[in-house]
Amino acid sequence: MLTGHHASSSFARKITKRLQPGNGPIGRLLPHRPRLLPVSEASTPGSVPRIVVGAAIRDGRAILAAARAYPPALAGLWEFPGGKLEPGETEAEALRRECREELGVDITVGERVTGDLSTGDGRHLLRVYYAALAGGEPHAKEHAELRWLRPEELDSVPWLPGNRPAVDAIREALGAEDSGPRP
C-alpha cells in the first residue's frame, strides 16, 4: 500500500511530467525548451554580426567612392569610407573616426541611405549614411584611389557586392533631384 509520501511524490512526478513541454494538455501549450548548445556553437561575440558603417559623402550631386587596397580578395573593389564599430561607439562616432583615419577629413553624418544590408561575406551588417565634408580635403590614406561619382557615373566602378542596394538608392535619390522641370 502506498504511504502518503509515496502517493504525493508519484502525483508530483505525474504532474511534473504532464507539465513538460509537448506532454499532456497543459504541456502541449508550453513552448519547447530551447536546445542547449554546446559551447562551441553557442553565441559568442565573434558569431554576432558586427556592424560596419559606410559614409556616402556628398558634394552637390557627387558621392565619394573609395577603392579598397586590401585584403587581396577585396582589393580593387569600391566602397564607402568607413569600417567596423568599436565597442561603446555610436555609428556616427565610428563614421567620423574612420573618415579621419582613412581620408583625413571631418564629416557631419546625415540620414541613413537604406535599411540594414549584409556585407558580401554575410558576416557583417552594413549601414550606409549620407555625410558631408566639415573640414579638410579627402586623401586616400588607406585606399588605392578615391573618386567623386555623379549619379550617372555610379556604375562606372565595381562596388563591393553588399553595397549594391545602397548604390541603387543613391542613384535614384540624386538622379531624382536632377529630374525636376527644366526651363
Ligand SMILES: Nc1nc2c([nH]c(=O)n2[C@H]2C[C@H](O)[C@@H](COP(=O)(O)OP(=O)(O)OP(=O)(O)O)O2)c(=O)[nH]1
Ligand atoms: N568600410 C566599408 N566596408 C564595407 C563596405 N561594404 C562592405 O561590404 N564592407 C565590408 C568589407 C569588410 O569585410 C567589412 C569592413 O571592413 P573594414 O576593413 O573596412 O573595417 P575596419 O576599417 O574596421 O578594419 P579592421 O580594423 O577590421 O581591419 O565590411 C563599405 O561600403 N565600406
